[in-house]
Amino acid sequence: MVEIELDGKKIEVLEGSMVMHAAEKAGTFIPHFCYHKKLSIAANCRMCLVDVEKAPKPMPACATPVTQGMVVRTQSDKASKAQKSVMEFLLINHPLDCPICDQGGECQLQDLAVGYGGSASRYQEEKRVVFHKDVGPLISMQEMSRCIHCTRCVRFGQEIAGVMELGMTHRGEHSEIESFLGTTVDSELSGNMIDICPVGALTSKPFRYQARTWELSRRKSISPHDATGTNLVMQVKNHQVLRVVPLENEAINECWIADRDRFSYEALNSSDRLKSPMIKQAGVWSEVDWQTALDFISHGLKDIKATHGAQSIGTLIGPSSTLEELYLAGELTRAFGSQNVDARLRAADFHHEGHVHWLGTSIASLAQMQRVLVIGSNIRKEQPLLAQRIRQACKVGAQVLSINAFKPDWAMSVQEALNVPSKEWTRALAMLCVQVAQLTHATLPNELKSFVAEGQGDDVLIAKIAKSLTDVQGNKCILLGNAFAHHPHASSLLAMVNWIADHTGCTFGFLGESANTVGAQYVGARPALNTLGLNSQQMLLPGALKAAMLVNVEPQFDCANPKQAIEALNQMDLVVSLSPFKTNLEFSDVLLPIAPFSETPGTFINTEGLAQTFYAVVKPKAEARPAWKVLRVLANVLDVPGFDYETVEELRAKMQSSLPNISSVLSNKTQAVIDLTVSDLEPCVSPSYQLDGLVRRSSSLQMTADARMGR
Numbered sequence: 001m002v003e004i005e006l007d008g009k010k011i012e013v014l015e016g017s018m019v020m021h022a023a024e025k026a027g028t029f030i031p032h033f034c035y036h037k038k039l040s041i042a043a044n045c046r047m048c049l050v051d052v053e054k055a056p057k058p059m060p061a062c063a064t065p066v067t068q069g070m071v072v073r074t075q076s077d078k079a080s081k082a083q084k085s086v087m088e089f090l091l092i093n094h095p096l097d098c099p100i101c102d103q104g105g106e107c108q109l110q111d112l113a114v115g116y117g118g119s120a121s122r123y124q125e126e127k128r129v130v131f132h133k134d135v136g137p138l139i140s141m142q143e144m145s146r147c148i149h150c151t152r153c154v155r156f157g158q159e160i161a162g163v164m165e166l167g168m169t170h171r172g173e174h175s176e177i178e179s180f181l182g183t184t185v186d187s188e189l190s191g192n193m194i195d196i197c198p199v200g201a202l203t204s205k206p207f208r209y210q211a212r213t214w215e216l217s218r219r220k221s222i223s224p225h226d227a228t229g230t231n232l233v234m235q236v237k238n239h240q241v242l243r244v245v246p247l248e249n250e251a252i253n254e255c256w257i258a259d260r261d262r263f264s265y266e267a268l269n270s271s272d273r274l275k276s277p278m279i280k281q282a283g284v285w286s287e288v289d290w291q292t293a294l295d296f297i298s299h300g301l302k303d304i305k306a307t308h309g310a311q312s313i314g315t316l317i318g319p320s321s322t323l324e325e326l327y328l329a330g331e332l333t334r335a336f337g338s339q340n341v342d343a344r345l346r347a348a349d350f351h352h353e354g355h356v357h358w359l360g361t362s363i364a365s366l367a368q369m370q371r372v373l374v375i376g377s378n379i380r381k382e383q384p385l386l387a388q389r390i391r392q393a394c395k396v397g398a399q400v401l402s403i404n405a406f407k408p409d410w411a412m413s414v415q416e417a418l419n420v421p422s423k424e425w426t427r428a429l430a431m432l433c434v435q436v437a438q439l440t441h442a443t444l445p446n447e448l449k450s451f452v453a454e455g456q457g458d459d460v461l462i463a464k465i466a467k468s469l470t471d472v473q474g475n476k477c478i479l480l481g482n483a484f485a486h487h488p489h490a491s492s493l494l495a496m497v498n499w500i501a502d503h504t505g506c507t508f509g510f511l512g513e514s515a516n517t518v519g520a521q522y523v524g525a526r527p528a529l530n531t532l533g534l535n536s537q538q539m540l541l542p543g544a545l546k547a548a549m550l551v552n553v554e555p556q557f558d559c560a561n562p563k564q565a566i567e568a569l570n571q572m573d574l575v576v577s578l579s580p581f582k583t584n585l586e587f588s589d590v591l592l593p594i595a596p597f598s599e600t601p602g603t604f605i606n607t608e609g610l611a612q613t614f615y616a617v618v619k620p621k622a623e624a625r626p627a628w629k630v631l632r633v634l635a636n637v638l639d640v641p642g643f644d645y646e647t648v649e650e651l652r653a654k655m656q657s658s659l660p661n662i663s664s665v666l667s668n669k670t671q672a673v674i675d676l677t678v679s680d681l682e683p684c685v686s687p688s689y690q691l692d693g694l695v696r697r698s699s700s701l702q703m704t705a706d707a708r709m710g711r
Contacts (some may be wrong), residue, residue, distance in 0.1 A: 162411025227512025229606025310337025324603025339533025361511025377481020
């Protein structure tokens with residue numbers, strides 16, 4: 001530790017820290033633009049000049065290392081004059097367009113100009129003009145004359161997103177921030193550049209000119225998309241969500257969010273919203289009131305139960321639904337006499353579902369890993385914020401390994417990558433087991449001993465992966481992606497991963513597809529073990545059911561076999577769709593408008609098993625109602641006892657009393673038998689911007705390069 005004096009106070013900081021870090025620890029504000037706690041130090045704005053005793057001139061606080069006994073003054077006459085001089089230079093060319101700037105009201109330059117700027121400019125020359133750039137549908141670079149060349153956006157691309165999509169060209173007053181060769185900015189984390197821009201040079205294209213910052217109410221929420229559990233601030237005006245920005249949570253998303261978290265809000269205000277219940281009769285859809293719709297459903301389900309039995313009725317619910325919705329959907333289905341309920345819509349193998357599968361470690365720990373083996377995941381697109389954590393680990397020497405059906409393009413160094421079709425993953429992991437056994441002198445499972453006899457364990461690339469996993473004793477993990485989870489032989493693959501992890505000292509776990517993939521398992525949104533309940537694949541076989549209830553499900557996008565699913569639904573006597581959107585018109589008989597995550601209270605359990613509760617940020621649109629309320633009232637109409645919750649707090653209390661502690665049921669262990677047969681079926685993996693109904697209806701996200709290329 002090094003002790004310095006800062007504005008008369010003694011401060012102890014780590015050796016190698018900068019004066020800026022000491023000031024942060026002391027709670028002393030030093031004005032700055034280019035410095036950002038998550039980015040490297042550039043020291044190019046000079047706004048943070050401070051007075052360091054014995055230094056001949058003011059020194060930049062962000063780039064001046066502390067030394068023992070250093071004396072620093074941040075508010076002396078020398079420091080103040082230096083900071084005001086820098087502000088004068090910054091404002092020479094800055095346009096006077098604060099009244100129309102989207103950054104107005106939350107602009108660092110605007111704020112600091114009040115304290116450090118002059119009342120008039122000494123410069124009479126014409127201001128420079130920088131031509132605008134088009135970098136895609138998400139970021140607006142229409143007013144680059146405002147840019148002060150802090151290079152935060154450039155460094156973010158290089159260091160956090162892993163792709164240098166913006167850079168500075170030319171010198172002096174001709175300097176400009178621009179994309180290379182006129183290309184668009186396509187990173188899945190690109191929207192964070194908007195947040196870190198200290199002026200109004202980079203702004204949100206969808207939000208542009210929608211509202212002033214002081215008109216917006218700010219309300220906390222949780223992302224409903226990937227399983228990270230990203231913390232959000234939803235910004236609202238006139239009961240509409242107009243902007244989404246990150247809420248800092250160092251343990252989960254730090255201060256970043258993915259683009260689909262930021263821009264999917266467009267769907268909340270889309271014309272596709274379902275505004276009132278609808279019933280189809282004689283092929284014609286008509287709007288009805290809630291009582292009519294519920295009575296129609298009640299009569300239909302009771303008739304089908306009486307004629308064909310309760311087991312002819314099933315419920316499919318999307319894993320992006322809230323915990324409360326998942327719990328009630330399962331409880332209602334079972335209370336009505338059926339065991340057919342499932343949220344594993346894209347799964348193909350259901351033999352390893354005895355536990356609640358999770359990440360196997362904390363999200364924050366990914367940045368400290370020394371070895372990371374990713375199997376069956378395009379982690380950069382599926383889990384952008386988890387990929388960012390691993391990217392930071394790579395910078396300090398971690399080795400990333402891959403077994404996938406494609407060549408990884410993850411904006412990080414991949415040490416070894418085995419690219420084989422998914423049908424060959426069983427053989428690849430069996431060979432990896434053989435190599436690990438040879439390196440650790442472990443005994444192979446009986447099912448794999450034939451591989452040694454047949455000499456099938458000699459692949460050079462697999463040997464390198466095995467050596468990398470076994471040659472260090474530190475933090476190591478195996479991460480299993482969506483293609484792994486939805487593989488036709490997922491249980492067999494998981495059994496081999498269990499064995500590999502046990503003999504290499506790795507943690508292992510599933511990345512998780514949706515916001516509540518873990519939550520759906522936890523509350524039992526799947527057939528209970530040792531029951532006659534049908535899984536999602538069995539329910540969607542033609543003729544398997546007579547009636548189905550779909551909650552936040554669009555089979556044409558969400559199911560493993562969309563064509564077969566639609567054929568099965570068309571053959572049913574009654575299909576009820578609960579959705580925020582006007583969808584499933586082809587095969588549904590009733591549509592019930594339910595509230596999306598922004599209009600309902602709920603809970604998501606992220607991939608590390610952390611439960612996060614949120615509340616509605618706006619009231620439900622038109623006749624839409626929270627899905628938990630719809631399910632509760634439907635239970636009442638069906639004369640099912642025990643569904644008398646008046647508030648979501650009552651429902652949560654019931655869940656808490658009836659469910660075990662989440663930490664006690666998290667486990668990736670399996671007793672599945674290793675099966676080396678080959679299947680030609682491909683795992684069902686959704687592109688990142690087709691994952692759920694919200695991202696599918698965000699017009700800006702659908703115009704991105706990732707959406708066009710199906711990544």
